[in-house]
Amino acid sequence: MKTALITGGAQRIGAQIAQTLHNNGYNIIIHYRHSKQTAETLAQTLNVQRSDSATIVQAELSNLDDIQALSQSIEQLDVLVNNASVFYPTAVEEVNQDIWNNIMGTNLMAPFFLSQSLTAALKKTSGCIINIVDIHAERPLKNHAIYNISKAGIAMMTKTLAKELAPEIRVCGVSPGSILWPENEASLTDEQKNKMLNKIALGKQGDATDIANTVLFLANSPYITGQIISVDGGRTLNQ
Ligand SMILES: NC(=O)c1ccc[n+]([C@@H]2O[C@H](COP(=O)([O-])OP(=O)(O)OC[C@H]3O[C@@H](n4cnc5c(N)ncnc54)[C@H](OP(=O)(O)O)[C@@H]3O)[C@@H](O)[C@H]2O)c1
Numbered sequence: 001m002k003t004a005l006i007t008g009g010a011q012r013i014g015a016q017i018a019q020t021l022h023n024n025g026y027n028i029i030i031h032y033r034h035s036k037q038t039a040e041t042l043a044q045t046l047n048v049q050r051s052d053s054a055t056i057v058q059a060e061l062s063n064l065d066d067i068q069a070l071s072q073s074i075e076q077l078d079v080l081v082n083n084a085s086v087f088y089p090t091a092v093e094e095v096n097q098d099i100w101n102n103i104m105g106t107n108l109m110a111p112f113f114l115s116q117s118l119t120a121a122l123k124k125t126s127g128c129i130i131n132i133v134d135i136h137a138e139r140p141l142k143n144h145a146i147y148n149i150s151k152a153g154i155a156m157m158t159k160t161l162a163k164e165l166a167p168e169i170r171v172c173g174v175s176p177g178s179i180l181w182p183e184n185e186a187s188l189t190d191e192q193k194n195k196m197l198n199k200i201a202l203g204k205q206g207d208a209t210d211i212a213n214t215v216l217f218l219a220n221s222p223y224i225t226g227q228i229i230s231v232d233g234g235r236t237l238n239q
Contacts, residue, residue: 002125003027003076004219007061007114008084010035012180013132015042016208017081017215018054022046024216028054029074031084033061062105064113071117078127079219080118082111082154085132088186089143100146107150112157119165128170128225130215131158135175135232139239155228162226170225172218177232179206201234 004021008014009030015038018028028046032039039056046054057073059066061084086106090099115129122129136144137151155173162171178196181188188196197204210231218224230236 001025001027002078003029004079004081005029005031005057005074005077005118006081006083007031007110008033009081010039010042010056013176013208013211014081014083016212017083018042018046020209020212020216021079021081021219022049022053024220026079027052029077030054030056031061031070032056032058033084061110061114062102064109067110067113068117071114071121074118074121076125077118077121078125080114080122080127080129081132081215082114082129083132084110085150087144087147087182088184090146091143092145095146103146104150104153107147108153108157111154115157115161115165115171119169122165123168126168128172128219129158129161129165130218131155131171131173131228132211132215133158133173133175133228135177135230135236135239137175137228139236158228159226166225170222172221172224172226173228174211174214174218175228175230175232176211177206177230177235179208179211179231181205199235199238200232201237204233206231206233 004026006018009018010032022028030039043054059070134151137155140148158173
């Protein structure tokens with residue numbers, strides 16, 4: 001039985017990745033930060049489908065001690081999905097060190113140190129790391145400088161770790177386009193949403209299953225490493 005850890009796996013895209021990998025025979029470790037209730041409910045659902053197949057683990061990923069504790073709690077691992085992320089606008093003139101540390105810590109530092117501390121476990125299983133990137137790693141999204149930088153970093157991390165950790169561990173990425181509208185401080189007006197939709201060749205948002213199925217494909221593709229697949233409905237054709 002293979003085991004997958006999904007960071008930020010309690011809700012939205014992360015929860016769908018957990019569900020899809022579980023449907024395909026993986027045992028699941030759902031990492032969460034604040035969404036304890038949602039993580040517990042998802043784990044219960046998966047455990048009803050197959051007993052003892054899902055557990056939950058809490059960690060604040062911008063904190064290195066939490067990352068180490070999370071890694072040490074894991075005995076066996078085949079797939080690490082670095083999915084957790086923060087996304088909100090940052091006007092260049094308003095960026096301070098707290099904002100920088102929050103976004104870069106969660107989106108870039110955590111995936112690196114989690115990969116580092118889980119390397120030994122992943123080597124034992126000839127496992128893989130799958131990073132959830134963003135099409136804006138290559139073409140910047142206006143007003144989101146620090147987010148763009150963090151995602152450009154994780155794109156390079158995917159390639160450099162694929163080289164460093166081969167041949168025992170594969171490292172790949174999935175770059176979503178517009179899948180689920182952002183919430184809270186990053187939420188968009190209807191006008192902004194329509195403007196975005198008009199740039200997608202397929203004329204609609206993707207679904208979380210589109211990302212999860214690509215993660216599954218990469219997890220099950222033993223001769224692919226260092227590749228990042230865009231899942232964006234053709235959005236990058238119009239950028
Ligand atoms: N949504 C889209 O359309 C879209 C587009 C492009 C790329 N992406 C990428 O796809 C991935 C998933 O997107 P999403 O929209 O589903 O993500 P999301 O809802 O914004 O965030 C996923 C989870 O990340 C966790 N998280 C945030 N900061 C954390 C921290 N400091 N420590 C630990 N956990 C933290 C949160 O867990 P808790 O709830 O437990 O606090 C949250 O539920 C992300 O990497 C995102 O950048 C998404």
